[in-house]
Amino acid sequence: MNPLHPARIGAAVRQQLTNVGSGTRLFMRLLALMGPALRRPRLIGDQIHFLGNYSLAIIGVSGLFVGFVLGLQGYYTLQRYGSAEALGLLVALSLVRELGPVVTALLFAGRAGTALTAEIGLMKAGEQLSAMEMMAVDPVRRILAPRFWAGLVTLPLLAAVFSAVGVIGGWLVGVVLIGVDGGAFWGQMQQGVDWWYDLGNGVLKSFVFGIAVTFIALLEGYAAKPTPEGVSRATTRTVVVASLTVLGLDFLLTATMFSV
């Protein structure tokens, strides 16, 4: 049948609407189950260990190198205008406000989101989730909610690590390597970075990204077709959808937060 046949289009639209609907329903259930999930902190702790500790290496190394590059590029541009002392401010503001939350969320989607999707998808393919339902254990509560919590907690912390390591990286390149005045580097930074306006909004951003990335990873895994191909597709979709969502949300959040 012709793919532009009205019946096909109608079916596709209905399918998309159904996806959005079941996604929203899952989101609501997760939110409702956030309180009850706290009663089993062990599950959340295990997930924080799995999502956070194992992501620490890639986040730290990426942050360090992003800081290096910011230091080099920032110095190169700023010294044209004779204001290399503002390097600290440039590095800190770009990391805290933008790069920290966004790059961490993108890396988190690749490093941890895929793992979540694949794990849940394979549980579904192995009929473990159905088995749990047979035993009257709610898989959303037992499997998804702790992971959701862990993602919420982990991403802001990872973003903070990323920014802090990046600032140190920028300091290493700018002050130690190139020889920008250290006092000016920190002084300008401390004068220009506002703890609530810049730092607080950065943390808020990474918190929102944590919700978005973790939820997308869980949804894709939970809705995956229970076949090897379905799981691999779901994993790919997690990265694509989560990255695009993060970038889109970032624009919206930045526009509302820093619009003054």
Added chain:
Amino acid sequence: MQQNKSDVWVGLFVLIGAAALVFLALQSANLLSLNFQKTYTVTARFDNIGGLKPKAAVKSAGVVVGRVESITFDDQTFQANVAMNMESRYLFPKDSSLKILTSGLLGDQYIGIEAGASEENLKAGDRVTATQSAVVLENLIGQFLYGKAEQGSGGNAAGAGAGGKE
């Protein structure tokens, strides 16, 4: 509560994250130097504030003694109404004067306060009357060109001379 092998690592991770946040707060945002000191508010009217923004510094002899709280427009006098929070530990005479200055060639604008000679000090709610507006570069250039033209045309420019300041 039974202990889990991964607990120590989770604790370490959370601590590292918290340490990073504290580092950012202290080292880059300089949270400790936030002054929660008492302030008193004084206001002033300026004909033109140029690029002054809320939270700009109020400086005396180069030292920050307060911050601009808010800037509003007064449609009765057609002037800008600037409210400033001055640190309580610094007192200024009532007839002190305010100037809008620029730090560096392209820097931020701030308010410079110059002490007067009055015996009485500024109190909360007082209005500083002696103010000097921001220097607007276009006006400055305009005046300069006008002066030049006047100089060049000499005695025959009766019309130009009448409008000139000198």
